Amino acid sequence: MTDKERAAAAVEALKKEYPDAICSLDAKNPLQLLIATRLSAQCTDARVNLVTPALFEKYPDVQSFADADIEDVESIVRPCGFFHTKASDIIEMCKMLIRDYNSTVPDSIEELTKLPGVGRKTANLIVGDVYGKPAVVADTHLIRITNLLGLVDTKDPKKVELRLKELLDPEESNDFCHRCVLHGRAVCVARRPACSRCVMASFCAAASERG
Secondary structure, eight states: OOHHHHHHHHHHHHHHHOOOOOOSSOOSSHHHHHHHHHHTTTSOHHHHHHHHHHHHHHOOSHHHHHTOOHHHHHHHHGGGSOHHHHHHHHHHHHHHHHHHHTTOOOSSHHHHTTSTTOOHHHHHHHHHHTTOOOOOOOOHHHHHHHHHHTSOOOOOHHHHHHHHHHHSOHHHHHHHHHHHHHHHHHTSOTTOOOGGGOTTGGGOHHHHHHO
């Protein structure tokens, strides 16, 4: 089985197992998703979803965030960890959106990664989920699972992203990433993958090595 065939098999297997490929972060618009994703760094999506309702109620748009008192934002996002940096990034990115992007979240990885605190993982999520463009969100679940499958042999997020863009059908790539997150939480859990009930075990390199 070639890498491309293995990738296609993984896409189909996960599509059947998780028909609803949805982002775990709650957001009603592009700005909210951008901010929620920034807060999710080194924090669970579940915790972020507990914090953002109060944050978005108090700061409903880009201008209110740009004008926000940083200490107030810090106090709200504190449960997400690294709250000094995250609050600063959120305020500064909103100022930059107003100044350089007419208060609109950009639709390209190149422009998104110019925003404070926005890396390629966040940029790919916005490009894929908001703008419907092919994207690969190289989070910890995707990196772990695609290494186990034998599709990639690196933990470097950018290298994983670029390799998977070569292997995956562009129309399937974004949903595949969301499904890997769901599978990584339910079955292929870090350090204790449940290969016996994995829908990809028959073509997974790591599962075959385990016998």
